[in-house]
Amino acid sequence: MRKLHLIWVTARMHIEVYKYPAWSDVIEIETWCQNEGRIGTRRDWILKDVATGEVIGRATSKWVMMNEDTRRLQKVSDDVKEEYLVFCPREPRLAFPEENNKSLKKISKLEDPVQYSRLGLMPRRADLDMNQHVNNVTYIGWVLESMPEEIIDTHELQTITLDYRRECQRDDVVDSLTGPELVEGSKIHGTNGSATAITREDDLDCHQFLHLLRLSSDGQEINRGRTEWRKKPT
Amino acid sequence: MVATAATSSFFPVTPSPDSSDSKKKRLGNGSINLGGIKSKTSSGNLQVKANAQAPPKINGTKVVTPPAEVCKNEDGVSFHPPRTFINQLPDWSMLLAAITTVFLAAEKQWMMLDWKPKRPDMLIDPFGIGKIVQDGLVFRQNFSIRSYEIGADQTASIETVMNHLQETALNHVGSAGLLVDGFGSTPEMCKKNLIWVVTRMQVVVDRYPTWGNVAQVDTWVSASGKNCMRRDWLVRDSKTGEVLTRASSIWVMMNKVTRRLSKMPEEVRGEIEPYFMNSEPVVAEDGRKLVKFDDSSAEFVRKGLTPRWSDLDVNQHVNNVKYIGWILESAPLPILETRELSSMTLEYRRECGRDSVLQSLTAVSDNGTDEIECQHLLRLEDGSEVMRGRTQWRPKNAKISGNVGQIPADTA
Numbered sequence: 001m002r003k004l005h006l007i008w009v010t011a012r013m014h015i016e017v018y019k020y021p022a023w024s025d026v027i028e029i030e031t032w033c034q035n036e037g038r039i040g041t042r043r044d045w046i047l048k049d050v051a052t053g054e055v056i057g058r059a060t061s062k063w064v065m066m067n068e069d070t071r072r073l074q075k076v077s078d079d080v081k082e083e084y085l086v087f088c089p090r091e092p093r094l095a096f097p098e099e100n101n102k103s104l105k106k107i108s109k110l111e112d113p114v115q116y117s118r119l120g121l122m123p124r125r126a127d128l129d130m131n132q133h134v135n136n137v138t139y140i141g142w143v144l145e146s147m148p149e150e151i152i153d154t155h156e157l158q159t160i161t162l163d164y165r166r167e168c169q170r171d172d173v174v175d176s177l178t179g180p181e182l183v184e185g186s187k188i189h190g191t192n193g194s195a196t197a198i199t200r201e202d203d204l205d206c207h208q209f210l211h212l213l214r215l216s217s218d219g220q221e222i223n224r225g226r227t228e229w230r231k232k233p234t
Numbered sequence: 235m236v237a238t239a240a241t242s243s244f245f246p247v248t249p250s251p252d253s254s255d256s257k258k259k260r261l262g263n264g265s266i267n268l269g270g271i272k273s274k275t276s277s278g279n280l281q282v283k284a285n286a287q288a289p290p291k292i293n294g295t296k297v298v299t300p301p302a303e304v305c306k307n308e309d310g311v312s313f314h315p316p317r318t319f320i321n322q323l324p325d326w327s328m329l330l331a332a333i334t335t336v337f338l339a340a341e342k343q344w345m346m347l348d349w350k351p352k353r354p355d356m357l358i359d360p361f362g363i364g365k366i367v368q369d370g371l372v373f374r375q376n377f378s379i380r381s382y383e384i385g386a387d388q389t390a391s392i393e394t395v396m397n398h399l400q401e402t403a404l405n406h407v408g409s410a411g412l413l414v415d416g417f418g419s420t421p422e423m424c425k426k427n428l429i430w431v432v433t434r435m436q437v438v439v440d441r442y443p444t445w446g447n448v449a450q451v452d453t454w455v456s457a458s459g460k461n462c463m464r465r466d467w468l469v470r471d472s473k474t475g476e477v478l479t480r481a482s483s484i485w486v487m488m489n490k491v492t493r494r495l496s497k498m499p500e501e502v503r504g505e506i507e508p509y510f511m512n513s514e515p516v517v518a519e520d521g522r523k524l525v526k527f528d529d530s531s532a533e534f535v536r537k538g539l540t541p542r543w544s545d546l547d548v549n550q551h552v553n554n555v556k557y558i559g560w561i562l563e564s565a566p567l568p569i570l571e572t573r574e575l576s577s578m579t580l581e582y583r584r585e586c587g588r589d590s591v592l593q594s595l596t597a598v599s600d601n602g603t604d605e606i607e608c609q610h611l612l613r614l615e616d617g618s619e620v621m622r623g624r625t626q627w628r629p630k631n632a633k634i635s636g637n638v639g640q641i642p643a644d645t646a
Binding site for chain 1: 408544
């Protein structure tokens with residue numbers, strides 16, 4: 001790949017955490033990669049608590065190949081495939097084997113007007129990786145910056161899905177937008193003349209949100225995301 | 235969060251039923267606290283000597299790291315599995331039943347942990363939690379440098395180094411088996427609402443570790459004047475023994491209600507004095523005063539710095555490692571790109587919280603060597619000072635050639 005100036009870039013990241021580990025816990029992470037279609041590769045993870053053996057989280061990610069000079073996506077050629085397939089398990093294996101799992105869910109674009117926002121976020125020096133690009137972990141921090149405080153203070157992140165659309169450079173200024181995700185077929189009832197959509201999940205004390213990160217300057221989308229929150233365990 | 239770093243104090247090991255219980259509560263359910271086994275009856279004959287170091291816990295399950303601890307009764311005679319004990323003391327069957335239950339449960343826990351140490355040193359510290367060395371006064375822990383801890387120049391950042399210092403300070407205190415609350419105060423301190431706060435920090439980095447290096451961090455505490463405590467660190471490359479970093483910090487007590495500094499009460503001194511090392515500071519004290527300066531003499535100013543949600547600790551205070559990130563934010567780019575931080579002296583003056591808006595000012599001076607020196611000031615918008623600092627920068631080593639920098643995000 002280096003010969004051909006090709007690099008892997010993250011296209012999608014989906015993480016589910018069932019139980020957050022605490023300081024001094026020991027967790028075991030198993031990870032593997034495999035082929036995904038013609039232009040992609042996938043990497044999966046399973047996280048376990050070493051003492052109890054229970055699965056505390058799962059994650060899956062999709063990567064595509066990009067030419068670092070043209071910045072255009074490229075099909076995974078056979079030579080490249082051969083190089084890394086050696087390291088992939090022979091039998092296809094998925095961290096999310098169940099059908100219709102959330103890692104495949106399409107994320108709708110959040111439209112204006114948006115309920116919550118935090119504008120003017122800028123990359124700090126520490127957010128830049130060795131290629132002077134904003135590290136993808138920083139994006140998660142930005143997405144969460146515009147979450148309403150009443151949820152962040154009482155709930156913990158259960159699921160996060162991020163679709164990466166364009167990269168962000170050190171001089172970019174970013175707006176983080178958040179709004180509740182409306183479940184299809186949810187009840188709508190009027191309150192004082194205005195319609196309020198209530199998600200089924202309200203009953204289960206879970207909250208779902210849609211997110212958008214875009215450039216302040218021209219509104220171009222950097223990534224879009226979806227989160228699910230559950231009440232913090234006491 | 236000046237206060238969190240407060241847990242760098244070191245307390246006497248006085249295992250008590252209370253401390254065992256609170257640890258159980260904190261770290262898991264139903265764990266067997268081998269470090270603090272007490273006889274189930276009040277009979278004197280079965281005093282079990284607790285370890286000087288409470289065995290490290292793995293997710294609430296105690297792991298006995300050296301070969302299984304042998305417990306001694308009062309006469310110093312070691313006893314092993316209950317069977318022998320039953321033979322010796324057939325009359326105390328009730329008592330033995332209780333002890334047996336405890337041991338069998340412990341044994342079950344040991345069996346559950348199916349790790350096979352591959353190297354001798356793994357036996358001693360298999361999960362990298364750290365251990366007490368050197369007569370019980372020094373705590374040592376190893377850290378592998380992770381990919382996300384290195385910066386654009388392939389070396390660990392100063393924040394990574396500082397995080398290791400904080401982690402070992404907290405683990406030192408934790409491994410002593412003490413009551414750890416959010417501030418790490420001793421029992422006497424808790425009674426008086428006192429917490430530790432850091433007032434001064436000096437760090438000298440001889441070499442920054444790179445991805446894959448393992449840093450071995452040693453830390454200990456000593457007295458500093460009548461009312462303060464000093465915590466020192468020595469970081470070495472665990473493979474070569476080369477010294478990577480030396481650091482020294484001064485701590486004083488503060489009343490958490492009034493937020494005023496406090497003299498060290500005699501009761502607290504009694505608790506912690508036994509744990510002080512009698513040694514010189516690992517970093518010679520930099521006696522030069524950190525001067526105040528204002529906008530006119532500052533060459534670089536960065537305003538509007540605000541804590542992110544992730545910068546806050548459990549007390550809604552900004553962690554003191556973040557301050558360092560902020561002072562570097564306003565350091566001039568040419569210095570950051572061509573030089574590395576060789577030493578730093580920091581004075582902490584005021585805490586800051588979520589809604590604080592800070593300014594970072596930097597002035598550059600030439601101290602006559604090939605090192606560049608910067609003066610720093612971190613302050614709130616109303617001018618009150620949060621931190622003063624001095625940093626020294628030496629030229630970076632020649633860059634590593636080749637494509638090592640292109641570590642793909644997914645190394646397939």
